[in-house]
Amino acid sequence: DGGITQSPKYLFRKEGQNVTLSCEQNLNHDAMYWYRQDPGQGLRLIYYSQIVNDFQKGDIAEGYSVSREKKESFPLTVTSAQKNPTAFYLCASSISGVRDEQYFGPGTRLTVT
Amino acid sequence: AQSVTQLDSQVPVFEEAPVELRCNYSSSVSVYLFWYVQYPNQGLQLLLKYLSGSTLVKGINGFEAEFNKSQTSFHLRKPSVHISDTAEYFCAVMLTGTASKLTFGTGTRLQVTL
Numbered sequence: 296d297g298g299i300t301q302s303p304k305y306l307f308r309k310e311g312q313n314v315t316l317s318c319e320q321n322l323n324h325d326a327m328y329w330y331r332q333d334p335g336q337g338l339r340l341i342y343y344s345q346i347v348n349d350f351q352k353g354d355i356a357e358g359y360s361v362s363r364e365k366k367e368s369f370p371l372t373v374t375s376a377q378k379n380p381t382a383f384y385l386c387a388s389s390i391s392g393v394r395d396e397q398y399f400g401p402g403t404r405l406t407v408t
Numbered sequence: 409a410q411s412v413t414q415l416d417s418q419v420p421v422f423e424e425a426p427v428e429l430r431c432n433y434s435s436s437v438s439v440y441l442f443w444y445v446q447y448p449n450q451g452l453q454l455l456l457k458y459l460s461g462s463t464l465v466k467g468i469n470g471f472e473a474e475f476n477k478s479q480t481s482f483h484l485r486k487p488s489v490h491i492s493d494t495a496e497y498f499c500a501v502m503l504t505g506t507a508s509k510l511t512f513g514t515g516t517r518l519q520v521t522l
Contacts, residue, residue, distance in 0.1 A: 299451075326508065335417070337498060337512040338452075353509070385451055389508050394440060394459065397510060399451035 297322045299400035301386050306405045308380075316371045316403045318386035324398070325391050327369035331355060332383040332402075341384075344369055345391075373405065380407045410435040410501050414513035421520055423491055429484040429516045431473075431499030438504040441482040443473055446496045446515075455497075458482065469493070494520045 299320045308314045320327065326345045330338040340353030344363040358377025363369055369388075373380045383404050387397040413432045421427045433439060440459050444452040456467025463475040473484045482499060499513040 328510075335514060337412075337514040338510075339512075340509060343509060387452075391508075394502070394504070395508055396442065396454050396457055397508065399444075399453070401451045402449070404449070 299386060299388055299398060301384075301400040301403050303403060304401065306403055308405070308407050310407055311375045312407075313375055314373050314380075314405065314407075316373065316384055316386075316405070318369045318371065318400060320367055320369075320386075320388045320398075320400075322388055322390075322398065323366070324388035325366070326389045326395075327363065328387040328389075328397060329353075329359075329361065329369070329371045330385045330387065332385060338385065341371065373407075380405060410439065410503060410511050412499050412501050412511055412513035414497075414499055414516050416516050417514070418517045418519065421489055421518065423520055423522055424488050426487050427485065427489050427493075427518065429497050429499075429518065431482045431484065431513060433480050433482065433499075433501045435480075435501060435503065440502040440504060441473075441475060442500040442502070442510065443467065443471070443482070443484050444498045444500060445469075446498065448495075452498065455484070489518070489520050491520050491522070493518060 302317045328343040329341040342361040344350035360372045385402045386400040389395040389397045442457045443455040458475045466472045496515045500510040
């Protein structure tokens, strides 16, 4: 079955630690995205990538970093510089990055204490 | 910059009743419009989308939406809801001719009861 996998489902970290969230897709999509979801705020775009080895900042990139070394993988690192990292993180992909619908993974809930 | 407004944060409705979830957007250029559904602790699933053509769009699970350019709206409707429709619904816009960045509304929680 084709789809997007995010692991782990739940992640707990201590304040001051960096943490990397995994996102893998086997849909052969060119474009991938990371969103953050907070209650009552909808989804906000963190980073996106339309092609391997290239990515752009979204609306709330501060405190986050990404890499896109392979077409199928787009890991997100939440750094210690992110002031409020506790949230639900969603990864998505689309065929070409223009006009196409986005397909979402199941999400990772990160709790930082 | 574009923005999306979902005025109703929660919509309670009885099973088998009709429902309308409202979505308004603002943009200085043409947009594509989407409705997604999210069940608790899950990712988002596409319900329907408007790219061009007929302004009445039919989606999955019996949902439909109508694009109204003059009112900059894209309201979601279902003539008869089921308990299983209880979920969070998100409206989103994408500017035409650009990288497919979605701007989401804040969501509407549809609560269906017996």
